[in-house]
Amino acid sequence: MHLQCGSYRFALDRPLVMGIVNITPDSFSDGGRFLAHERALAHAEKLIAEGADILDIGGESTRPGAAPASMQAELDRVMPVIEALQHHAIPISVDTQKPAVMVEAIRLGVAMINDVNALQADDALARCAASNVAVCLMHKQGTPANMQKAPIYSDVAAEVRDFLRARADACRALGMIAARIVIDPGFGFGKTVEHNFRLLHQLGSFGALGYPVLAGFSRKNSLGAVTGRAVEDRLAASVSAALLAVERGAHIVRVHDVRETVDALKVRAAMMAST
Numbered sequence: 177m178h179l180q181c182g183s184y185r186f187a188l189d190r191p192l193v194m195g196i197v198n199i200t201p202d203s204f205s206d207g208g209r210f211l212a213h214e215r216a217l218a219h220a221e222k223l224i225a226e227g228a229d230i231l232d233i234g235g236e237s238t239r240p241g242a243a244p245a246s247m248q249a250e251l252d253r254v255m256p257v258i259e260a261l262q263h264h265a266i267p268i269s270v271d272t273q274k275p276a277v278m279v280e281a282i283r284l285g286v287a288m289i290n291d292v293n294a295l296q297a298d299d300a301l302a303r304c305a306a307s308n309v310a311v312c313l314m315h316k317q318g319t320p321a322n323m324q325k326a327p328i329y330s331d332v333a334a335e336v337r338d339f340l341r342a343r344a345d346a347c348r349a350l351g352m353i354a355a356r357i358v359i360d361p362g363f364g365f366g367k368t369v370e371h372n373f374r375l376l377h378q379l380g381s382f383g384a385l386g387y388p389v390l391a392g393f394s395r396k397n398s399l400g401a402v403t404g405r406a407v408e409d410r411l412a413a414s415v416s417a418a419l420l421a422v423e424r425g426a427h428i429v430r431v432h433d434v435r436e437t438v439d440a441l442k443v444r445a446a447m448m449a450s451t
């Protein structure tokens with residue numbers, strides 16, 4: 177199995193670290209916007225220096241309870257940062273649900289479209305299929321505004337897997353090769369704490385679908401629930417979750433704390449090399 181994203185090819189003989197760059201909505205004045213871009217850019221460069229393999233740039237918060245961003249606001253936040261990062265030799269992923277943002281990002285040469293809506297918006301799948309980007313298809317139940325109210329599953333892993341298989345089939349039907357399709361169970365998106373840990377435990381079964389698997393557990397509420405820690409104090413829990421996901425077969429971990437996650441994976445790599 178390998179991952180083909182844009183012109184980048186990863187053999188997947190080691191886990192990849194996707195570093196998260198969230199462009200926070202700032203003041204609407206030009207000064208505020210400039211500062212937000214500068215901050216995002218500096219953060220992206222820090223994550224590159226720390227060993228990120230892929231950067232995931234997002235301009236719309238999808239945390240539980242978050243309100244959607246307008247298309248223009250998202251474009252204004254994300255595009256200048258993508259453009260400024262083009263000279264770095266690192267694949268850029270854009271975290272968006274909006275086909276118009278996908279189209280612009282693809283035009284700028286991004287390597288991956290990461291969609292928490294699994295390309296279900298009109299035209300999203302066709303636009304991605306017609307380009308050379310990889311896609312990350314994520315499962316969620318409900319929308320960020322309502323998804324944590326009362327998520328219900330009879331068999332969470334089976335239902336999430338069936339959904340991802342169907343979305344991947346839709347991509348294949350438009351000619352995308354398996355190496356361009358990443359699947360993600362969507363930790364925290366319409367799942368209770370118990371659902372999230374059951375999915376983590378059964379992550380290995382997702383690999384059987386034949387696509388690279390991405391896990392994004394970093395700093396999420398379920399880690400707060402089991403440790404009692406606030407979001408800014410979930411580093412150890414996040415690194416642990418990333419390592420457990422890799423042990424359960426994740427090919428890519430989406431994380432805020434790149435440096436520490438890379439260290440943890442180096443420890444694992446040393447152990448693997450010794451056998």
Ligand code: HH2
Binds near residue numbers: 312362430
């Ligand atoms: N989680 C978030 C956003 N995008 N994409 C994928 N593929 N998988 C995830 O688990 C995922 C995601 C939410 O996390 P975060 O980046 O911390 O929050 P936000 O983007 O809302 O600021």
